[in-house]
Amino acid sequence: MARLLLCGAVALLEGACLIPQDDTVLPDLPPKKNSPLRVLAPTAKPAQRRTTVQVGTPGPTCLRPEFSMTVLDEDTGDPIRSQWYVDPTATYEQTPTNPVFTGAVIFGGTSTTRQVTAPNAMLTFLASLVDGKEHLVEAWVTDSEFTPDAPPTSVFRDQRVLPDGTEVPDTAYTDFNVWVVKVEPCP
Amino acid sequence: MKRALAFTCAALLAACASGAPSVPVAPCVTNEECGSGQLCFAEGCGDPGKGIVVEVGGDPLGGLYARDIPIADGTLGKSRDFELGGPLLVTGEFQREKTGNVDPTNRTFYAEPVLLKAVGQSELIPGISRPFEQRFERPERGRFEMSVGAGRYRLSAWPSDPSVPPASVGDVVASPDLMAPDVTFAFPAVEGAVTLSGRLVKKIDATQVPNLEIALTSTTMDLQAFDPDTREALSQRFPVSSGSASSRGDFTITLGPRAKDLPAALLVATPREANADAPTKTFLVEAPFPNTLTLELGDFGEPFTVKGQVLDQAGAAVIQAQVLMEGTVTGGGRYRSRVVLTDSNGVFTVRTLSHPPDQSLTLIVIPPPMSDAAVTRVGVKLDPKTADPITGELRVDTVTCDQRLAVRGTVVSPDGTPAPLVGVRALEHVASAEPGSERPFPLDPVEVLTDSAGGFELKLDPATWRFEFVAAELPLASRLVTVKSLVDSEGKPITQQTIPTVGLARGRTVSGRITGTIALKPGSPVPYSTLRFFRVTPVEGKDSAILLGSTVADDAGRFTVVLPDR
Structure with a gap:
């Protein structure tokens, strides 16, 4: 009796296997979403957020100023762009005393970490701030493009095309680092 | 091969003759020029397995700063961990003399706010500078403790009270192999300091009897010795x-007691506001210092506006270029204008001061990276009398920038095939800049990727550049390239330069983990620490550091780096 039941169950299961299956091919995977980029704070130079930089002719007692930081972005194909603000206004509007400097585009090849360096223009501008006061330097990075004449949080968003052909906006990311800087002349 | 043999012999002979370590190093162009077991680096040929020192960045946010870790020759295997220990500290005390004498037994602690600065150099990796600073608001009983990276430092302590002169101490070594140095800063008592008083005036009219002092009216200035x-x-x-x-122009400044032993002091007068239209002037005051001084800044006149246009060699406007003017102005002071940017027509408007009749000012134009236009300096003679009577602007001749040179090259993989998507980065080679270089800052780095044929092109200013070639799974390659303004046989400027093909070398992978004492927990992973592997070797008789590779650890302190191998 038990053997009969077992045979019946097997026959049923085999029958189930013979039921025609849906041969629709699985749809394509949607394109990968943009990964966020991140400033690796421990890599920032100057290492200290509150710092003094010297400007003038470098020598043993006068170091060349260097502002840089490493950015981590898992999307190796994304170029990294940077904008550097000195004493930014609340709206990040550019004025003669609150300038904005655009850093070089960093491609980085196949590396997930990219070093972003302050443009020469910002260092030249800092040289005119030898006034014994502290100044704010903000460095913003994005894996997209900054919107001209807008705060650095405003960046272009690429379109992602889904398998069904619809376009949806991708996410673009920004991150930043800040220094409080006093500028002194080289002795 | 003959060339390599000749080079090796010559280098060995030179090394023997000078008694220097027998490491043959010389500028090179390709790996083939180097001897057996050596590769061509930017600084010259060298064995990539010897003389390695690793700079580990640590965790600056946790007070764990850079360490230099030497690797014994031939011991750097596939796996290497780095234990950094705890923060390196410099400790000490701020003190103040009780009397006018320098007497270590008669001092009190100084517990007022002090800014402590440390400027130092790595002791193991030449050319690595490390600055640190920390503010101590109320140092308890004058004691302080500051974290620094490894190195030899000069420390200077700056009290917030400007009447207390700064104090400095040199040759302070911070090393994990040594006890934390304990440093004492002794600020002088009021009666122990040197006081200089006087007046800073704009001009002294010697035609008047007695001489008439013309005061500074619209400019606030600072003085420092x-x-x-x-x-x-x-x-x-x-x-x-x-x-x-x-009282306008009156000053009293306090110098440290060391000034008593000096034959002279420099007094530097600087505008207090960054955007002031006033020059900086330096005065040499010889000992014995007079009771009162009169310093003449000079009649630098009224500022005026200069307008001009910047074009490239093709006659197109150079947009977003930085423009500034600098030089000696009327009255003998040094002046540097604010930096302005050219507009969409290449037009700039900059405020400046007038120059003496027999001199001129220098107009500096710094075009943005990847522009065809090169950094350009021109002398300009300005006569404010010729300014437009309505706008008050003075037009200067159109500035035509020199053309940047297009530097081209090809990168090939270790198997000789073209290497696409290699990052090619050009950085100005600072070590080659001559002392007193006209540019106070290095030129902007420029970066491109190689195309499908391994080719690249960078537009560069004349200078010595360090080219770095970064490819996945392969070690960093580097070359020094000197870009010069040259003309051809017909006198036309040469606009292109091709460098020899760069062959990427095979590499070896080194992995490991970085740990340290963070928040009093030994053996904690140090996240996102930077690592730079250098080979320290004599180049032209001077120890130099050749960068072999660099990487950044992950959030667990794990790292992987590809180093050159042969």
């Missing part, structure tokens, strides 16, 4: 009075 030989600060920065007419 320096040692003429070492350029070390002898005083803090003191404000010059901008009060009532009777």
